[in-house]
Amino acid sequence: MILCVIPGISLALPCRPHACSVRSLSESNEVGFKIPGADWKTRRETRRCEVFDLHKELVPYREAFSWQESTVRRRQALVEKGEDFSDSLIILQHPPVYTLGTKSSEKNLKFDIKDAPYDIYRTKRGGEVTYHGPGQLVMYPIMNLGYHKMCSHLYMRALEEVVIQALSITFSIEVSRREGLTGVWFGDQKLAAIGIRVASKWVTFQGLALNVTTDLTPFEYIVPCGIPDHQVGSIQRILENSKSSGETIDAGQLIEDACKSLLREFSEVFQLDLS
Structure with missing residues (x-):
């Protein structure tokens, strides 16, 4: 077991580039992403996004974090010079961690931290404890929220929208948000x-x-995201429960389909040209 503290990038902003009131998504289609039942009007030209597609790889968490950190520094320098013309996206899987x-509390760990089943990292994202492992697609967007005219609240709603659209269109799984909570839910799963950091x-x-x-x-072995009395689900389990007895699901193909769908909807929601 390794308990590591990942150094953060300080959040010292004298002002917000764009005011953000807490509104319903149906009132927020001007920020540039699809809202079910609302007109979606393009507000700007498509922006380029460099994609590092490692969805078939198990990338250690520390390595992925260092990669993000170096990319953030590069992007900040470009913003400073007025030359930040693209966003970045890393998609991968992690070994168990x-x-x-x-502000996570160790009370949400159901084991002795000195005898943890997997490595533990304390990082600088928001949110509580969670688990990453094989079969889970992790997306790390490195975005210029000033360009997208989003505050962190609307940005997280947009990330949720990526997942909601991907699951609905590709797998016919109808998921939803939960008031007061961040994430995407299928019933109580x-x-x-x-979890993001600005x-x-x-x-x-x-990211997500x-x-x-x-x-x-x-x-x-944890209280996922610090929310007790709730379950955690997976696309595979939902599809298996909906199929007739004896039908099998190709796990590898499921990962491929989910990755393609997430990339497509990420492009659509944020109006990005993926390259």
């Missing part, structure tokens, strides 16, 4: 967790994790 957010120059990193074929057993 628990991560704790900035949480399928996607979201650095200086309004460059954001960290979607359980596709994930072994859900490691979630039993």
